[in-house]
Amino acid sequence: MMFLVALTLMLSSQAALAQNYSFNVPENRVNVYINGDGSAQIVYDITFANDPGASPMDIVDIGMPNDSYRGVTASVDGVPLTNISSSPYVKPGVAVDLGSNAIQPGQTGTLHLEATVDNLLYQDSKDSQYASLEFSPTWFDSNSVHGPTRLEVNFHFPPGVTADEPRYHDQPFTQAGFQDDRVVYTWVNDAAQGDKKYVFGASLPQKYLAAGVVQKPPAFNLNLSGCFGSPIFWMALVFGGWAFLSLLGSQTQKRRRMEYLPPSLAVEGSGIKRGLTAVEAAILLEAPLDKVMTMILFGLVKKGVVTVESEKPLKVKPAAPLPPEVKLWAYEQRFVDAVGTDGRLDEGKLRDMTLDLIGDVNKKMTGFSRKETKAYYKDVAARAWQQVEAADTPEVLGERWGDGLEWTMLEDDWDGHTRRVFQDRPVVLPTWWWFYRPWAAGMGPARPVTPTPSGPGVPVTLPTLPGADFANTVVTSVENAANSVVGGIESFTSKITQTTNPPPKPSSSSSSRGGGYSCACACACAGCACACAGGGR
Numbered sequence: 001m002m003f004l005v006a007l008t009l010m011l012s013s014q015a016a017l018a019q020n021y022s023f024n025v026p027e028n029r030v031n032v033y034i035n036g037d038g039s040a041q042i043v044y045d046i047t048f049a050n051d052p053g054a055s056p057m058d059i060v061d062i063g064m065p066n067d068s069y070r071g072v073t074a075s076v077d078g079v080p081l082t083n084i085s086s087s088p089y090v091k092p093g094v095a096v097d098l099g100s101n102a103i104q105p106g107q108t109g110t111l112h113l114e115a116t117v118d119n120l121l122y123q124d125s126k127d128s129q130y131a132s133l134e135f136s137p138t139w140f141d142s143n144s145v146h147g148p149t150r151l152e153v154n155f156h157f158p159p160g161v162t163a164d165e166p167r168y169h170d171q172p173f174t175q176a177g178f179q180d181d182r183v184v185y186t187w188v189n190d191a192a193q194g195d196k197k198y199v200f201g202a203s204l205p206q207k208y209l210a211a212g213v214v215q216k217p218p219a220f221n222l223n224l225s226g227c228f229g230s231p232i233f234w235m236a237l238v239f240g241g242w243a244f245l246s247l248l249g250s251q252t253q254k255r256r257r258m259e260y261l262p263p264s265l266a267v268e269g270s271g272i273k274r275g276l277t278a279v280e281a282a283i284l285l286e287a288p289l290d291k292v293m294t295m296i297l298f299g300l301v302k303k304g305v306v307t308v309e310s311e312k313p314l315k316v317k318p319a320a321p322l323p324p325e326v327k328l329w330a331y332e333q334r335f336v337d338a339v340g341t342d343g344r345l346d347e348g349k350l351r352d353m354t355l356d357l358i359g360d361v362n363k364k365m366t367g368f369s370r371k372e373t374k375a376y377y378k379d380v381a382a383r384a385w386q387q388v389e390a391a392d393t394p395e396v397l398g399e400r401w402g403d404g405l406e407w408t409m410l411e412d413d414w415d416g417h418t419r420r421v422f423q424d425r426p427v428v429l430p431t432w433w434w435f436y437r438p439w440a441a442g443m444g445p446a447r448p449v450t451p452t453p454s455g456p457g458v459p460v461t462l463p464t465l466p467g468a469d470f471a472n473t474v475v476t477s478v479e480n481a482a483n484s485v486v487g488g489i490e491s492f493t494s495k496i497t498q499t500t501n502p503p504p505k506p507s508s509s510s511s512s513r514g515g516g517y518s519c520a521c522a523c524a525c526a527g528c529a530c531a532c533a534g535g536g537r
Contacts, residue, residue: 022054024147025194026108030137033156033182034204038213040120040133044113050103058102060111062138063093068118075112076101121214124203131214134169134201145194153200155185158208169201272376273368276361277329278406281377283361284370285410289354289493293485294478295406296335302402302432303328305336311477314484315343331357347486354496381410385417394426402430415475422471429470436477 026047033041050057060074074081074096083097096113103109124130137153157166161183163176173185187200206214276284279299282292297316300306303326306316318336322328328336331353338349365373384404391397401408411417486492 020053020055021057021141021144022051023057023145024049024051025140025145025149026147027150027152028137028192029152029154030135031154031156032133032135034121034133034158036158036208037210038121039116039118041114041116044138045110046138047108047110048103049108050105052106054105056102056104057109058098060096060098060113061087061093062096062113062115063087064115065117066119067092069094069115070118072115073113076103076109078112119215121209123206123214123216127203129206130167130203131206131209132169132201132203134199136197136199139197140194142195147194148190149192149194151187151189151192151198153187153198155200155202157183157185157202157204160208161204165205167203169203171198171200270369271367271372273365273373274376276364276373276377278410279329279331280357280361280364281380281407282410283358284365285374285377287410288482288489289496290482290485290489291409292354293335293350294482295409296332297481297485298436298478299406300328300332300335301435302405302430304432304435305332306339307435308481309343311480312484314345314481316345317343330360345485347492350486351492351496355499358496377410381407384408385411385421389421394428397422397425398428398430401427402432409478415479418475419468419471423468426466427470 026049027045028047029045031041031043033043035041044062048057069092072084072094074084076098079101081096081098081101083099085095085097087093087095094115096111098109098111101109121131121133124132133155135153135155137151155166156179159182163178163183166183166185168185171187174188175186177184177186185202189198192198279292279295282295297306297308301308304319304323305326305328306318309315309317316339318339322336334349334353334356335345338346338353340346384407387404388397388400388408391400408414408417482489
């Protein structure tokens with residue numbers, strides 16, 4: 001068994017569970033161009049015939065052999081498609097949105113997709129002078145696909161390879177020839193089953209490949225023969241492995257449930273997306289959603305739009321009427337709308353608000369580099385802290401801290417940084433603090449200040465606090481708000497993730513929607529390796 005490369009293509013809709021996919025694939029033609037630099041250009045031309053009465057075929061998911069893919073382009077019936085994103089179901093993989101070119105019931109359409117993939121060639125386990133590649137084209141859910149498929153797979157070997165040098169693996173080629181001065185092996189099956197997996201493989205001399213591009217399997221020299229005869233060894237191995245995998249699986253699932261941002265674009269844009277608010281930047285950085293909710297809450301407090309009447313349980317009171325000169329972001333207005341008559345926050349409304357906020361941020365990032373933009377906003381957060389640290393009076397210190405609060409909260413260690421900055425510096429509380437803790441506005445040594453917040457307020461005496469007391473007060477307040485704004489952050493985030501970034505469905509799903517099964521890798525030799533794209537929607 002050589003190196004297995006599996007491309008799993010799946011059809012889906014954003015409302016997949018409600019869809020009724022039923023189609024046939026008259027032809028699935030794949031060209032694999034093996035290049036001398038070790039990459040391969042994979043070109044799909046797949047013709048779909050959608051059944052009358054079935055749902056439109058509007059999104060196509062294509063699994064990639066590994067993360068080293070680039071230059072993904074697609075078209076349907078010759079019309080370029082530009083909405084190509086990372087698939088939330090195939091990891092790694094891409095989702096191609098057909099948009100207005102969706103294949104309608106009773107219609108046919110041909111999807112053309114190209115991608116260049118690196119790191120695909122492994123040393124042949126039977127001949128160290130050869131490199132091998134095995135490829136499995138797409139197959140589909142038996143509940144959705146029907147009828148025969150003409151399956152054609154073409155391997156184009158690098159220039160210079162002679163006709164007698166390549167070697168096919170288990171499946172003999174249908175024909176061999178030359179095209180553009182390259183040896184081509186072609187496999188054709190006129191009666192292929194659309195829901196069956198087919199594997200095609202070949203090897204070629206490494207001398208036609210650049211040095212270092214052929215991967216070698218790792219060597220394991222550990223001798224365990226002395227342990228294999230001991231029942232204690234096997235018992236410890238089984239129970240220890242079970243415990244480890246259970247713990248690892250639990251932690252992985254928990255971390256996966258907290259990853260709510262939709263996958264980044266498969267074709268990464270360029271440049272920085274400026275103009276995001278601190279809350280939007282927090283979504284981009286995938287900050288914990290309890291922190292995001294707290295940032296929104298404090299932003300509204302600073303504007304005088306809400307007053308926190310109780311921390312445990314969290315109860316807020318919107319200003320009535322809202323200050324006319326205050327402008328609210330859409331997510332701020334919906335946060336206010338989520339406040340019930342009892343002052344409690346409606347988690348359902350907060351969840352809907354968060355879903356739309358995530359969608360808006362994802363849309364704004366179209367065409368821009370997420371990596372560069374994330375680095376930019378992390379730098380903005382660092383500069384906000386620098387402004388706070390440079391304040392030379394207690395009044396300026398409190399003012400700058402208040403002005404940049406949401407930006408500084410982008411830092412992972414916000415509470416620790418706050419304690420370190422204020423531990424030995426007196427600070428005058430900002431005037432808006434009364435709206436967060438009105439019951440404690442007069443605490444500490446008094447310093448007469450007449451606040452002029454954006455919303456309705458009354459003159460109060462705000463204190464000058466020792467830095468350590470101030471840090472403890474604000475950190476505790478933020479922690480209380482974060483712990484109270486939603487009942488359970490893991491459950492809250494998990495429900496959002498199920499919509500914005502759902503995990504791949506198991507390959508044994510009995511859903512009626514279209515979709516390919518995960519490939520199953522089975523390596524029978526020490527020199528092979530498997531890379532399978534699986535899942536689906």
